[in-house]
Amino acid sequence: PHEHVYMATLPGMFERTISCSSLSKTYSITGWRLGYTIAPAEITERIKKVHDFLTVGAAAPLQEAVVTALNFDDSYYDEVLDLYTAKRDLFCQGLDSIGLKHNVPQGAYYVMMDISEFGYDSDLEFCEDLASKVGVGAVPGSSFFREPVNHLVRFHFAKRDETLNAALENLKSLRDKIKPRG
Template sequence: MQPLSTRTEHFTDSVIRRMTRVSAKYGAINLSQGYPDFNPPSAILDHLAEVSHENFHQYSITWGAQNFREALAEKQSRLMGRQIDPNTEIVTTCGSTEAMMAAMMTVANPGDKVIVFSPFYENYGADTILSGAEPIYVPLHPPLFNFNVVELEAAFRQHPKALILCNPSNPCGKVFTRAELELIADMAEKYDTYVITDEVYEHIVYAPYQHTYFATLPGMWQRTISCSSLSKTYSITSWRLGYTIAPPEITDRIKKVHDFLTVGAAAPLQEAVIPGLRFGQEYYNDLLATYTRKRDLFVEGLDAIGLQHTVPQGAYYILMDISEFGFDSDLEFCEVLARDVGVGAVPGSSFFREPVNHLIRFHFAKRDETLCAALNRLETIRKKIPARK
C-alpha cells in the first residue's frame, strides 16, 4: 500500500489531552487540561434550556448565525475601539482551534515560513506543518519570558508569511506590553508579515498588566487576523465557539476555508451564549477578580510548600520547576505525580522548542476547594517522589 501523509508521520497525540486521560486513570485532580470544574453563568444556562425547545437545531449560516455575529461585533467593537462589521469582518468557528487553523490556511502557502514564539500552545506547530509551512521558533526568555529583539529580527529576516502571537500567552502567562507589541508591529510592517493572534485569555489579565489588541495598533488592522473563543471567558470549553476578526478581503477567504473545514459551529450554542456576549463590564471585572483570587490562592500554596514556580501576568497557568527531583523526563515525572501524589500536570517539554525538561504546567481554573485539595496532596510531593541522584 502507498505510504500515508508525510506531514503527519511525526505527530503525536496532544500531550495536554493525554494528561487528562492519565489523571483519570489514577484518580488524580486534573490540573493539566485547562477547563473549569464550575458552571457557566446562569443567564447562559437558562437561555440554553430555552433554546433547546426552539427552532435552532439545523444549520445556521455557515460563517455564523446573524444574531450571534451582531452580538459579538457589538462586544468586540467596544473593546477594540473600532466598528466591526458582523457581516464582512467576522467568521464564527468551531473553537479558537479551528479559527487558528483557518487563519493559517488562509495566509500560508506550502513552503512559507511562520514565526512561533517558544514556549507555545502545542497546536501552533501542528497548524503550521498542516498548512505546509515551516515554523521559525523564537524563544521567550524566562523568568519574564521576554523576547530578544535581535533574535526576533533574525527570524523576520527570513521573510516569514506570518507570526503567531498568543497574548496573554499559554503556557507561560506572559502579557506582551504595548512597547513589545509595537516592536513586533514595526517588524511586521518592515518585512510585510501577517500577524495571527490568539487572544482567548483577553479578559484574564492581572493588575498592573493590560491587554492590547494587536489589531488596534497603528497600521496593523489590515495585516492582523484576530482569533479568539468564548471558552475561557464564559467557562464553556466544550461548546467550541470561536471566531476570527479580520478585514473584509481576508475574512472573505477565511469564510471559504471554514466552510470546507467544518461547515459551521453549533447553531443552538450560538444562540444560547448571546446573553453572555451582552454582559456589561461588571461581569468581566468579576471574572478577573475571581481568577486573581484563584491565582493568589494557588501561588501562596505552592510558596508554602517551597515549590519554585512562575507567577502569571495573564491566563490561568503556572509553570513549576521540578529540577530538585532529578528526573531526566518531565513526561515521566508527570506520570509519577499523577499516580503517586494524585495531581495531574502537563510536561513543559510539550510547549518548548528548546530542550526544556524541568518545568511542568498546572492550571488553576478550578473551584477553591479543588485547588486546596490539590495543594494538600502536593504537600506530600517530596515524601512520595524522592529526589533522584
Template sequence: MPQLSDRTTTFTDSVIRRMTRISNQYNAVNLSQGFPDFEPPQQILNRLAEVTKEDFHQYSTTWGSQNFRDALARKIKHFSGIDVNPNEELVVTCGSTEAMMAAMMSVTNPGDKVIVFSPFYENYGADTILSGAEPVYVPLIPPEFNFDVDVLENAFKQHPKAIIVCNPSNPCGKVFTRKELEIIADFAKKYDSFVITDEVYEHILYKPNVHTYMASLPGMKERTITCNSLSKTYSITGWRLGYTHANPEITDRIKKVHDFLTVGAAHPLQEAAVTGLQFGDEYYTELQEKYTHKRNLFLEGLDSIGLKHTVPQGAYYVLIDISEFGYESDLEFAEILARDVGVGSVPGSSFFKEPENRYIRLHFAKKDETLYEALNRLESIRSKIRKG
C-alpha cells in the first residue's frame, strides 16, 4: 500500500469530541463540548418551520444567499461601525471551522509561518499544518492570559504570513483589550502580516469587558480576515453557519477555496437564520445577562466546593486547576472524572503548546438545572478521585 499523507501523521481525533463520547459512555453531565442544552430563539425556529414549505431546498449562491449576506452586512455595520459590501466582502461557510480553514488556505503558502497564541482552540494548529504552514506559538500567561510584548515581537520578527487571534478566547475566556489589539495591529503592519480573527463569542462578554473588532482599528480592515459564526450567538451550533469578512481581493480568493471545499452552506438554514440577524439590541443585552447569570452561578458553585479556577472575561469556558490531585496526565484525570464523578470535561493540555497538565476545561452554556446537577456531582470529587 502507498503511504498516507505525511502532514496528518501527528493528528489525533478531536479531544473535545472524544470527551463528549466518553461523557455519553458514562452518562456524565457533558460540560466538555461547548454546545447549549437549551433551545434557540423561538423566532428562528418558527421561521425554520416556514422555510421548509418554501422554495429554499436547492443550492444558494455559493458564497451565501443574498438575503443572508445583506442581513449579515447590516449586523456587522451596526456592531462594529464597519461598512460591508455584502457581495464583495462576505463568504458564508459551513461553520467558523470552515471559515478558518478557507482563510488559512487563501493567504498562506507551504512553508509560511503563522503565529498562534497558546492556549488555543485545537483546530488552529491543525489548520496551519493542513495549509502547509508552520505554527509559531506565543504563550498567554495565566491567570490573566496576557502576552509578553517582546515575545510577541520576536515571533513577528520571523516574518509570519499571519497571526490568529481568538477574541473572546476559547479556552481561557480572555477578552483582548483595545490596547493589546493595537499592539498586535502595529506589529502586523510593521512586519506585513495578515490578522485572522475568530470572533464567534463576540456577544458573550462579562462587564466591564468590551469587544473591539480588529478590522475596525486604523489601517486594519485591509489586512484582517474575520472568521465568525452564528453558532454561539443564537445557540444553533448544529446548523454550521459561519462566515468570513475580508477585503474584496482576499474574499475573491476565499470564495474559490470555499467553493471547492464545501460548495455552500445549507440554504434553508441561511434563510431561517436571517431572522436572528435582524434581532434588535435587546436580544444581545439579554444574551449577555443570561450568560452572566450562568457564569456567576457556576463560579460560585466551584468556589463553594473549593476548586481553583480561572475567571472568564468572555465566552463560556472556565479552566479548573487540578494540581491538588497530583495526576501527571490531565487526560487520565478527565476520563476518571467522567467515569467516577459523572462530569465531562476537556483536558487542558489539548489547548496548550507548552507542557501544561494542571487544567481541565468546563463550560457553562447549560440550563441552570444542568449546572446544578454538575456542581452536585463535583461536590464528591475529592472522595471519588484518589490522588494520582
C-alpha cells in the first residue's frame, strides 16, 4: 500500500539530485553488476568521467541483454510485487506465529528480527549460534548501521516457499536451543 516518491520528482529537486540504481535485484541478475544514474546533463558528464577512472565497464553483451528487461511492461513489475508481497507475508506471519518480534518491510525483501530477548551483546555471535544450533542463517543487523546496533538480525525472504517454510519450522525450536542470557 506504500508508494515510493523519487526525490528528483519533488519541486526544484531534479537539478539537485543524482539518482543511482542497480538492475540486479529487480531483474534477478545480481552477478551482472549493472546499474545506472539519472542526473542533469552537466552532472552526468562528470559522472561519466569519474566512472571511466573507477571501472572498465560492464560487458557489452550484458548491457545489450538488459535492454530487454528495461522494456518490460507494467505486468512484470506487478508480478514481482505480488510474488514478494506473498513471500513477505508468508515469512512475517510465520515469525508472528512463533512470537518473534520483527519489522514488516515496505519495499525490501529483508526482515529485521529483534533478538533483545536472548540477551546477546553481539549480533554476530547470535547469528553463529542461530546457524549452528537452529540451522537458520541470518546476517548481523550491525552490518547495516553506523551506530552500535546489536539487537537485530536480518533474514532474506526472496527464497522458494519451501525454503522459507523450512526456516520457519527450524525457528520454532529457537527458544529451546538458544536460551536467554544474563
